[in-house]
Amino acid sequence: MVLPLTLTPRRPYIVRMTTFLTTPQGRHIAYHRTEGRGPGIVFLGGFRSDMTGSKALHLQAWAQATGRAFLRFDYSGHGASRGAFVDGAISDWRDDASAVIEVLTDGPQVLVGSSMGGWISLLLARDMPAHVAGLIGIAAAPDFTERMWESEFSLADRTALLEDGVLLRSSEYSDQPYTITRRLIEDGRQNLVLNQPLTLPIPVRLLQGTADVDVPPSVALGLLDHIASPDLRLTLVKGADHRFSSPDCLDLLTTTLEDILQSRDSAHLSGNGSLQKSNIA
Numbered sequence: 001m002v003l004p005l006t007l008t009p010r011r012p013y014i015v016r017m018t019t020f021l022t023t024p025q026g027r028h029i030a031y032h033r034t035e036g037r038g039p040g041i042v043f044l045g046g047f048r049s050d051m052t053g054s055k056a057l058h059l060q061a062w063a064q065a066t067g068r069a070f071l072r073f074d075y076s077g078h079g080a081s082r083g084a085f086v087d088g089a090i091s092d093w094r095d096d097a098s099a100v101i102e103v104l105t106d107g108p109q110v111l112v113g114s115s116m117g118g119w120i121s122l123l124l125a126r127d128m129p130a131h132v133a134g135l136i137g138i139a140a141a142p143d144f145t146e147r148m149w150e151s152e153f154s155l156a157d158r159t160a161l162l163e164d165g166v167l168l169r170s171s172e173y174s175d176q177p178y179t180i181t182r183r184l185i186e187d188g189r190q191n192l193v194l195n196q197p198l199t200l201p202i203p204v205r206l207l208q209g210t211a212d213v214d215v216p217p218s219v220a221l222g223l224l225d226h227i228a229s230p231d232l233r234l235t236l237v238k239g240a241d242h243r244f245s246s247p248d249c250l251d252l253l254t255t256t257l258e259d260i261l262q263s264r265d266s267a268h269l270s271g272n273g274s275l276q277k278s279n280i281a
Helices: 054-066 090-104 116-127 144-152 155-164 182-188 217-226 247-270
Strands: 006-008 019-022 028-034 037-044 068-073 109-114 132-138 166-171 174-181 203-209 231-237
Touching: 019 090, 028 054, 028 090, 037 054, 037 090, 037 116, 037 247, 054 068, 054 109, 054 247, 068 090, 090 116, 090 182, 109 116, 109 247, 116 132, 132 247, 144 182, 155 166, 155 182, 174 182, 203 217, 203 247, 217 231, 231 247
Parallel strands: 037 068, 037 109, 109 132, 132 203, 203 231
Antiparallel strands: 006 019, 019 028, 028 068, 166 174
């Protein structure tokens, strides 16, 4: 049964200022919205991350200081949103993001996607272009489920996943292992973006740390080659890891956001642009 999009009041045990959106699929998505002028900014977090991380809060502070609209949220099964993490997959989290953008924003938005959020941002930019004014990928991880299957899983891992439906993996970011489900892998194959042309007629910026072992620079370089855009740039930051949350990295993020907004404004004024695919700093 598909339900209409509705807003539900916050619960008293949720952090102050958190509100929920109920999606057509019946999932309850926690979000925080900052009012301001457009185009607004939407932050899309990573796998097993949430909207209280340093990048999301840094962007919110920047938005409040500059009068820019800003939205952060948690996918279902993440952070303050309802649901179990192990029940989710890329399609679910893409639909969560689509719902909050359609209901909670006005006009085209600049999507800022971190890690898995970069993959979901690419899906949204491809599938709902009228809602997207620009895109920033921070250690963007498109198709990461397929890379895990092809390059990271042992034969024993694959067998366990196929037979048991779940696989526990250790994490650098938690003492507890995290669960990979068979559905996550199979659903990921329905959402791949690197196996077909990807044309994005918007400004795109990719930010990548050279010390990132979770999403290595080769992924960003491959994405740079793969995307067709009139304004596409990759910035490599020597020594930055997957978190990309040092003060310098956070400053680069907001500087890049200002650049993409200026680039968008310039493109609207000139009415044209040229392909830029090799501006690597």
